[in-house]
Amino acid sequence: MSLRELIVDEVRRDGPMPFSRYMELCLYHPELGYYSRATEQFGKAGDFYTSSDVHAVFGRLLARQFEEMWRALGSPERIDVIELGPGRGLFAADMLDWSAKQFPDFARALRYQLVEQSSNFRTRVQERLSGHIANGQAGVFESLESAVSAAGQHLIVFANEFFDALPVEVLDHRGSVRVVENDGRFAEQFVPPSPQEQAFLDSYSVHPEPGERVETCLASLGWMDRIAAAFTGKPGFVILIDYGYTREEQLSRRHRDTLMTYRRHQASPSPYEAPGEQDITAHVNFTALRSRGSDHGLEPIALLTQSQFLIGIGEETQFADAFRDCLLPQERAKVALQLKHLISPEAMGETFQVLLMSRDVRKEKAAQLSGLKLTH
Numbered sequence: 030m031s032l033r034e035l036i037v038d039e040v041r042r043d044g045p046m047p048f049s050r051y052m053e054l055c056l057y058h059p060e061l062g063y064y065s066r067a068t069e070q071f072g073k074a075g076d077f078y079t080s081s082d083v084h085a086v087f088g089r090l091l092a093r094q095f096e097e098m099w100r101a102l103g104s105p106e107r108i109d110v111i112e113l114g115p116g117r118g119l120f121a122a123d124m125l126d127w128s129a130k131q132f133p134d135f136a137r138a139l140r141y142q143l144v145e146q147s148s149n150f151r152t153r154v155q156e157r158l159s160g161h162i163a164n165g166q167a168g169v170f171e172s173l174e175s176a177v178s179a180a181g182q183h184l185i186v187f188a189n190e191f192f193d194a195l196p197v198e199v200l201d202h203r204g205s206v207r208v209v210e211n212d213g214r215f216a217e218q219f220v221p222p223s224p225q226e227q228a229f230l231d232s233y234s235v236h237p238e239p240g241e242r243v244e245t246c247l248a249s250l251g252w253m254d255r256i257a258a259a260f261t262g263k264p265g266f267v268i269l270i271d272y273g274y275t276r277e278e279q280l281s282r283r284h285r286d287t288l289m290t291y292r293r294h295q296a297s298p299s300p301y302e303a304p305g306e307q308d309i310t311a312h313v314n315f316t317a318l319r320s321r322g323s324d325h326g327l328e329p330i331a332l333l334t335q336s337q338f339l340i341g342i343g344e345e346t347q348f349a350d351a352f353r354d355c356l357l358p359q360e361r362a363k364v365a366l367q368l369k370h371l372i373s374p375e376a377m378g379e380t381f382q383v384l385l386m387s388r389d390v391r392k393e394k395a396a397q398l399s400g401l402k403l404t405h
Contacts, residue, residue: 101266142179269318
């Protein structure tokens with residue numbers, strides 16, 4: 030049975046389907062979902078790029094920032110970095126390898142815990158990081174709570190392009206979208222928004238006007254609750270990187286109807302074509318993440334662009350992390366182009382936002398992080 034047939038059967042059995050359920054099945058069905066397939070999703074051979082696909086410098090710069098956070102926490106004997114949604118583990122490998130090479134004291138204290146719900150990706154991560162797992166420096170878990178239970182007393186929770194793939198509800202002025210089918214083809218109906226959706230719009234977003242759509246990601250609030258709970262009795266930092274927006278930007282009529290699909294590096298606004306065979310994403314509401322985290326005891330440090338963040342980290346060393354292995358001028362030129370893609374406003378630099386939060390960290394210590402240099 031295809032995923033389309035499975036969704037049609039569920040709609041016929043249970044009635045109109047919330048869009049979040051449709052998106053969940055398309056992305057996360059255990060056998061037929063997009064992230065469960067054996068085919069390549071990332072990089073040139075896949076459907077889209079992440080920052081770690083561009084160059085290892087992304088992992089190297091974050092290793093430098095993690096090491097600073099470790100020192101801000103007093104250089105404890107052990108610190109656990111928990112990464113949400115690590116995919117193939119490319120970032121983790123870059124970060125761990127560079128830490129061992131450049132920051133040996135930090136590397137000895139580091140334990141890297143990867144939280145991945147896809148069994149396909151868990152297998153790939155375990156293969157890529159087999160050496161680090163064998164020496165006890167890395168572990169792979171199905172849930173955040175399992176990773177936290179295995180962690181020590183100091184934490185960094187990190188997520189890069191994790192929240193954009195969480196299922197969302199889609200609303201326009203007619204109400205909340207429900208997916209129905211006519212002769213095997215998907216169509217939309219509308220129902221009044223739930224109290225939870227209304228509260229999300231009232232607190233963190235805007236109400237759509239005729240011709241507009243907005244997304245509410247109730248799952249993101251649940252994840253922020255879980256992330257905050259992970260820091261119970263544990264000081265540390267949160268770093269969330271994704272493409273997204275604030276409520277203020279939405280009020281200025283930007284970032285409405287951000288739902289997109291990606292297939293073979295082609296973008297499309299239609300989520301109903303090829304279910305399970307294309308990525309579905311929505312931009313991240315950082316006002317919601319920051320506010321919900323703050324409600325549960327996480328202290329907001331800054332919300333800045335990826336460009337500001339990475340330039341702040343790399344400025345002092347003139348991005349030596351990027352060019353360290355370059356022996357020839359043409360190698361330096363190639364790396365310079367890759368670095369530009371990460372930090373330039375025309376590429377990832379301004380589209381991606383970085384939310385930094387902390388728990389039980391002195392404000393003056395947090396303010397000294399090099400990633401914050403360009404916010405002072």
